[in-house]
């Protein structure tokens with residue numbers, strides 16, 4: 366008997382064509398299937414030190430993301446971080462972290478299926494996001510390395526301003542909100558499209 | 570829209586928060602020792618002051634942490650916000666239920 370492996374599909378698979386119609390100042394692509402682990406640990410504790418040594422990182426403080434490397438660390442609460450890594454890394458990372466933590470008090474949980482990630486870049490990123498985000502996204506207030514969990518067009522997101530891409534932003538959004546958020550992004554871009562003269566993104 | 574200063578995240582719009590009622594209501598040391606009247610007081614009765622009121626709030630759309638706040642119920646102004654692990658505010662409700670709750674908490 367053949368047991369078929371269930372097919373994986375990301376919440377925004379099939380959206381590439383619509384993303385391609387966005388104005389030239391905004392590029393959007395989905396980064397599906399990123400490894401995401403929730404880390405709960407008391408800052409400054411032995412377990413926190415063990416995690417930092419294991420990953421070769423420093424757990425960033427409030428509203429900050431660690432500089433992107435093999436594993437990107439996002440602050441999501443005073444004793445909580447989200448570890449983001451390429452697809453397929455969860456088993457390796459979970460085993461390494463749990464062995465490093467040992468009997469100390471911390472938890473690491475695989476939440477990779479919870480969210481998908483949108484990578485936004487281009488000069489229009491902050492302007493478009495500002496239409497649905499109450500936070501000041503001016504680089505002087507929200508510089509590279511900022512990590513803000515907030516509402517974007519009423520949808521819960523974690524917004525990360527990346528260091529290495531000028532005006533690059535990553536949006537981590539729950540899978541069930543992803544198509545809504547993508548639809549909102551397309552709509553918010555309408556006025557910046559040169560080819561529609563301000564008409565809808567699908568030409569109507 | 571009113572801004573509320575989360576102790577961790579700073580000022581955010583009020584829709585990112587949820588209200589959690591009066592702060593500093595301690596769970597009874599020995600719930601089985603309470604009669605129905607005392608249990609009802611603990612479960613249902615809260616202060617309703619006109620003026621500063623110590624309340625619980627949660628930053629549900631942000632860091633998802635509970636914190637305490639001192640809010641003026643007349644002006645809606647947040648007089649202070651603080652991490653739950655920090656000291657309680659100096660001004661709290663003056664109604665008898667609050668003093669009762671304070672006594673309970675102090676006795677823990």
Ligand SMILES: [Zn+2]
Nearest residue numbers: 575578628632
């Ligand atoms: Zn917060």
